[in-house]
Amino acid sequence: MTKVSMTVNGKAVSAEAEGRTLLSAYLREGLGLTGTHVGCDTSQCGACVVHVDGKAVKSCTVFAMDVAGASVTTIEGMANPDGSLGVIQQAFQDHHGLQCGFCTPGMVMSSAALLAANPHPTEAEVRHGLEGNICRCTGYHNIVKAVLAASGQTVAAE
Amino acid sequence: MPKDHGIGASSKRREDVRFLTGKGVYTDDLALHGQTYAVFVRSTVAHGRIKAINTANAAAMPGVLAVFTGEDFKDVGGNPAGWLINSRDGTPMREPKRPVLAHGKVRHVGDAYAAVVAETYNQAKDAAQQLADDTDIEELPAIIDMKAAAADASNRVHDEIPDNLCFDWGWIEDNRATVEEVFRTAPHVTTLELVNNRLVPNAMEPRASIGEYFPGTGDYKLTTTSQNPHLTRLLVAAFVMGIPENKLTVVAPDVGGGFGSKIYHYGEEALVLAAAKKLARPVRWTAERSESFLSDAHGRDHVTKIELACEKDGTFLAFRTETYANVGAYLSNFSTATPTFLHGTLMAGPYKVPNVYVNVKTVFTNTAPVDAYRGAGRPEATFSLERVIDKMCRELGLDAFEVRRKNFLTPDQFPYTTPVGLVYDTGNYQATLEKAIEMADVAGFGARVAASKARGKLRGLGLSTWIEACGIAPSHLVGVLGSRVGLYDAATVRVNATGNISVMVGAHSHGQGHETVFAQIVAEKLGIPESSVEIVHGDTSKIPFGMGSYGSRSLAVCGTAMTKAVDKIVAKGKKIAAHMLEASEGDITFEDGKFSVAGTDKAKTFGEIAFSAYVPHNYPLETLEPGLEETAFYDPANFTYPAGAYLCEVEVDEGTGKVDVVAFHCADDFGNVMNPMIVEGQVHGGVGQGIGQALCESTTYDETGQLLTGSYMDYAMPRADDVPFYNVDYSCQTPCTHNPLGVKGCGEAGAIGSPPAVVNAVIDALHRGGHTHVTHIDMPVSPNRVWQAING
Amino acid sequence: MHNFDFVKPASLDEAVKALSAEGAQALSGGQTLMPTMKQRLAAPDVLVSLTGIAALKGVSGRAGASVTVGAATPHAVVAAEARAFYPALAALAGGIGDPAVRNRGTIGGSLANNDPAACYPAAVLASGATITTSRRDIAADDYFQGLFSTALEEGEIITGVTFPIPQKAAYVKFNQPASRFALTGVFVAKYADGVRVAVTGASNNGVFRWSDAEAALSADFSAGALAGLTVDDSEMIADLHGSAAYRANLVKVLTGRAVAAA
Structure with a gap:
């Protein structure tokens, strides 16, 4: 050791x-x-x-x-200094981008890296950017919505 | 304006905050003082006789505290099957013992036959390797193919079961002769042989268990990844270990998905308890993903021949199936119910078909146990029905929509008794079909076909109209059908002195959002803020009882128990209010959180009544106990019957055989909806798994019983870039008639309805591309299979 | 995973020295080696990390001539920094694995391992690249020697790879759906003196050049030029993701698509 x-x-x-x-x-x-x-x-x-x-x-x-x-x-380390949810975390909650929560930390971290490199991604870019994160609960729908919303974009999908 | 609070509101999930900040507590996140590590020694052969295990070397290795083998558990109980199924001839199913650790024989790759407990994980791992090296197993021929297994009496998974059959079940046996007669005379018969592919559930959190023993009191505690801690307590305590239930607490903390695989009791849970007692220290085990693949209960795995007899106009006359269902090497807890009462009873679909006969032969093989996985039996029924109907439509040149319209039960026919023993209480299948057609812009499909063609792709449209029985289940009914447990649920509503509320529920949330939705319901009914209600689940020491969460039952069954407990709270509150307001109980009304004397402005708030119950200075003590806490058990009167219509559009690349789902539309009838956001999320997830089953998930054993798809390097699950946005609607609502919330359940729908829609769409695309010789492709409809079908 | 001594030298000389120890193994990004070690299929006594050697990192080039990639350069950096010199190479690097894998995995690690389904070998072979090691330069045509087998000798470290820049090139990969490695991938590169076509993922012998296609495309650089060709499937990998015939089909289909995309 x-x-x-x-x-x-x-x-x-x-x-x-x-x-x-x-x-x-x-x-x-x-x-x-x-x-x-x-x-x-x-x-x-x-x-x-x-x-x-x-x-x-x-x-x-x-x-x-x-x-x-x-x-x-x-x-x-992703919450705001006052303890409130950061923009991406808040978007995940607002758009129901998580269910069991197990993949969620990785999803949030990958989403943060994605948005840092590409602040206004297309839906396809979000999906491609998250291909290394498996979620078994959400079918990805609301995760993709959450990331698009966190980028400040209006989300087309209902 | 949508509601922002209470029933029907898309309240944001309160549990999300801890999951999004890394503060969730899953089993493996717990660190306990003095903890030790268990590692299991698992068979690397599918079938073998254990000749000798030399534990001495492993036991002497650094840090090793204990070594266990099957010998240590040979005198404790087996892990039982929860349903007794009788064969057609009336004989009961064969039930071989499922031991904590394999004893005598190993029966599948991954079958644990020993375990090592050490101070550190790496020490345990090293010793487990040593033990494996010191074990002599005589390899026997593997029994993998179901039909071969049933045909060959010489090679047996269990020595005492000559034909490897667990049972040969007919449903309903009395229908058999009539159905045969219909097939003899029917104007048209469509036959389809298909495979419902074996799946590995793959909850993202691997199974994990921590055993503790407290020598001072003789109490045990099991923290485990369970969908139903009470059922686990019952099984591990009463059936396996012989621990009195009151000496064992089972806690299922945050659980990272289940999908069925965490319903069951597994031997690892018994082992960590036994080891904890022996060492008087906490013993923990967390599966590596490769262990999960080998030892979690798998799902599906049916080989089916389905026949449809009909008129030339597509009017259904009869369905008949013969299914081989794999149960693997041992009977997992629900494994005998899944291919029978969760499958055969659904073989009438949403249709007014007069004659149905289902035959299911369940077969032991040298593979991991197979049990319920999201949908459990109902996806298999739906896939068989919707595929054979689609094939019939092509054979007869009929329109798939018209054939459904012609055969659907109509809303005036409910309650309707099916020829396979269920009583559908309500539904409107026409409404969901028409809604799906509208959502999918079926009228514009031709233009989309042309646009795809211009991009070099074949486009297809696939339909599936499905029904399921959930809200599992009426105990009197399942008792008749062989269930060894009741399937009620329970809840306690505890109003605290200051008016806030703790609700202890038997359902377990591992992604479903009960902490939010259940609170919405209580808040609505009591007229108080959602934030005043706390939902407590997953701890047998806190909760009266419960059968857990699976079979889309949490809201319909446990939610009803909770509602009834709330009703009792209100009823008692009225008594207290009547006393305080000096009115008669019959004159007290309760609305918007206030107990009022009808026709007056005299009222007491809910909080005042609660306070009075705990500080009973002005209280009818002579006739009423103080306190405000009520428990209700609820046993459902019937199953609930969600139904819907799904339309899938795919594009097929003829050069590579790759299928892309480009649009997916779901029109569901879930009855009343408590939280639309969560309902949509459940459908998304189910559809995602259904697309996975349809297109990419394959569990493949080779002929020696080695699992070829034993990691994420070979077991393909959908990624974000494999699926589209899903178009989900739940506006067609026929509320359940027999529970007070009018809810039906939504957790499994997507996984049930979607696979046939996808496959039907692929076949449609190929036909539009001129490949009319392709009548069926087995799931997963992989690029390789599509290309072979086109070029075969 | 068995334990080992971990060393992280700051210079190539130190790394070479460390690798001369008994049971020593180089670690670059670790994205393939570490899962192998978890399965206890590899158990080095000493692991020599190459990620601390600045000289092994970076992308440099001369427009229209060549681009050199340091062996310890992560795929993500190649995807970003090689784009100006060699877009098809950058695109290949940007399609390996997933973003997190691309931030760790390196070209040197990929080539030293020579997984039959890896992407980089296709680019290196199709480009006729030169692999520079701690000892020598190795031509791509000499470097790849079958599954997980290369011309590297014991203790030899790849330091960089130099790609001559083609007139046109493209890489088309068909993913194995689970691992996201190439079920088959084809890299087509058109140089003044002819076309080179390298195929990964398909053959039991690892990455290979499809010489019939090279001849046809050298005469006529169009997807149509492949029409009459057949791919021998006798050496193709057959597994649960694709039969030999299917892979042979993919070789032809993807080659055509790579030509169209180039």
């Missing part, structure tokens, strides 16, 4: 890790940030997406030691 340090949600943190410790495990078990979920073991489902230095990554497919010193943002 070695102490691995990084910045998570703006705070300097450190926790014990082995070589094989995944970033997802470092966050969940090392730091108690259990909002980041693990839904598969093949880097497909996207429930574990966090941002590392501003880029969306699947935290189950990154070793904690490989991102030592990096700045990591998780779902716990």
